[in-house]
Amino acid sequence: MDDRSSGVNEQKKKERFDKEALVHLDALYRTALRMTKNEGDADDLVQETYLKAYRFWDKFEEGSNCRAWLFKIMTNIFINNYRARSRKPQVVDLEDVDDDFLFGQLSALGPSDNPESHFFAKVFDDDVKKAIDNLPEDFRLVVVLSFLEGFSYQEIADITGLQIGTVKSRLHRGRKLLQKELWHYAVKNGFIKEPAQR
Amino acid sequence: MTCEEALRKLYEVIDKEASEIDAQEVKEHLRHCRSCMARYQFEEMFKTFVIDKASSPAKSEFLKGKIISQIQHLDENPGSGKNRGKFLTNPFRFRSIFVAVAAALVLCVLAAFASAKFYRHKVFIYPFEKTHMTVHALYPDKIPHNTEAVSKFLNGDMRLAVNDLGNGFSMIGCCFDEVQGQRFAHLRYQNGLTHVSLYIGKNDGVNLPDFEKAVANNIEYFHRECKECLVMYWKMGDALVIAVTDDKQARLTDFLPALASI
Numbered sequence: 001m002d003d004r005s006s007g008v009n010e011q012k013k014k015e016r017f018d019k020e021a022l023v024h025l026d027a028l029y030r031t032a033l034r035m036t037k038n039e040g041d042a043d044d045l046v047q048e049t050y051l052k053a054y055r056f057w058d059k060f061e062e063g064s065n066c067r068a069w070l071f072k073i074m075t076n077i078f079i080n081n082y083r084a085r086s087r088k089p090q091v092v093d094l095e096d097v098d099d100d101f102l103f104g105q106l107s108a109l110g111p112s113d114n115p116e117s118h119f120f121a122k123v124f125d126d127d128v129k130k131a132i133d134n135l136p137e138d139f140r141l142v143v144v145l146s147f148l149e150g151f152s153y154q155e156i157a158d159i160t161g162l163q164i165g166t167v168k169s170r171l172h173r174g175r176k177l178l179q180k181e182l183w184h185y186a187v188k189n190g191f192i193k194e195p196a197q198r
Numbered sequence: 199m200t201c202e203e204a205l206r207k208l209y210e211v212i213d214k215e216a217s218e219i220d221a222q223e224v225k226e227h228l229r230h231c232r233s234c235m236a237r238y239q240f241e242e243m244f245k246t247f248v249i250d251k252a253s254s255p256a257k258s259e260f261l262k263g264k265i266i267s268q269i270q271h272l273d274e275n276p277g278s279g280k281n282r283g284k285f286l287t288n289p290f291r292f293r294s295i296f297v298a299v300a301a302a303l304v305l306c307v308l309a310a311f312a313s314a315k316f317y318r319h320k321v322f323i324y325p326f327e328k329t330h331m332t333v334h335a336l337y338p339d340k341i342p343h344n345t346e347a348v349s350k351f352l353n354g355d356m357r358l359a360v361n362d363l364g365n366g367f368s369m370i371g372c373c374f375d376e377v378q379g380q381r382f383a384h385l386r387y388q389n390g391l392t393h394v395s396l397y398i399g400k401n402d403g404v405n406l407p408d409f410e411k412a413v414a415n416n417i418e419y420f421h422r423e424c425k426e427c428l429v430m431y432w433k434m435g436d437a438l439v440i441a442v443t444d445d446k447q448a449r450l451t452d453f454l455p456a457l458a459s460i
Contacts, residue, residue: 010273014269014273017269018266022262022265022266025258025261025262025265026256026258029256029258029261030253030256033256034252042256043261043264046258046261046265047261047264047265047268050265050268050269051265051268051269051272054269054272055272099205100237102240102244103236103237103240103241106240107236120243120244120247123247123251124251125251125252125254127251128247128248128251128252129251129252132248132252146213147245147248147249147252147253148249148252148253152215153213153215161365161451162365162366163365163366165366166365166366168209168210171209171213172209175209175241175244178248179244
């Protein structure tokens with residue numbers, strides 16, 4: 001292949017990469033922020049993801065789900081490089097989280113003043129992000145992929161390499177932990193008066 | 199449908215993962231049940247609330263410029279670290295689903311051939327199969343959990359982590375075993391009734407049998423199905439990993455997450 005035609009191919013490759021892969025940058029960065037919990041690491045993680053994706057662009061099958069492919073690459077890098085650094089045993093106390101914890105707490109406040117809307121209206125964006133960041137990592141990843149990125153259970157299983165049952169149970173527990181976290185936050189900040197123990 | 203059943207399907211319905219029939223039945227139940235309805239509405243509201251608050255797009259314009267210029271740089275210096283680039287210090291392990299499916303098919307076909315060659319496995323497989331299947335009998339009280347020493351051995355020599363496998367398998371014990379006179383870490387995992395033994399040690403000096411070759415996630419591995427177990431081995435850097443499992447459907451990709459830290 002002479003120089004000119006290889007140049008043309010490179011150009012085509014770049015155009016396709018731009019059109020199909022780089023359009024997902026915002027989404028990847030959003031999830032990277034929640035995964036790494038800081039902007040510097042999120043920057044690096046997304047860059048590494050794209051460089052790896054570009055190197056292996058010929059392995060990507062045209063027409064298949066590029067977004068899921070990119071998230072899988074990113075999750076792999078995250079698990080291999082970033083998580084290993086701060087890998088501590090995760091101790092999660094789930095015993096005391098009822099399935100309907102937040103719902104129960106809010107209902108107990110009484111029907112008259114519509115406590116749910118009150119609660120949802122009071123909490124700020126950053127506080128929700130903080131509450132997500134405070135989730136143990138295994139749950140955080142699944143919650144972010146499902147809630148923020150809208151991936152299906154099957155797609156999350158493919159991305160994380162988890163079995164679908166594990167995805168479901170982590171998502172379930174992740175929800176509970178998130179609700180508990182937000183409840184304590186709302187009580188602490190006086191948005192809501194904690195009712196007598198139910 | 200009872201309230202209990204309806205609430206069991208709660209998240210699947212909200213996440214739009216329930217089957218049409220289930221979703222229909224739940225809907226029917228909610229029509230008559232105010233308390234379940236309230237719960238469903240709340241959980242739906244909660245999900246919308248989180249999405250609303252946390253999914254504001256991140257500002258990444260600057261990052262895009264950086265990535266494009268790095269790609270440019272990559273193209274201008276195609277030789278620089280084609281295989282050993284910064285981002286490839288960890289071997290790249292993602293291949294498309296098709297390759298995994300193909301590998302599984304190859305595995306099935308080869309497994310059929312494998313049964314004919316059954317007796318050749320005795321020297322290599324048998325010792326593994328035996329320790330794997332009899333580990334509970336060998337240690338009737340409790341499987342030794344020598345994590346610290348094993349972890350030191352793996353981190354010192356092979357930079358591998360002692361973790362749960364991340365696919366439902368959790369570690370139930372680890373100790374040292376010998377493979378042809380060499381020291382190997384033996385990590386034992388369990389998921390329900392299924393067990394996996396991973397033997398990890400130096401890859402030089404071990405006489406490896408000629409199992410069927412296959413490739414998954416860019417990793418070449420060798421496997422053989424025998425009477426009770428599936429045995430696979432592959433090399434990771436300077437380590438040799440031998441996996442023995444009583445789940446004959448297991449595939450190499452099942453064990454990679456935990457071993458990815460090499």
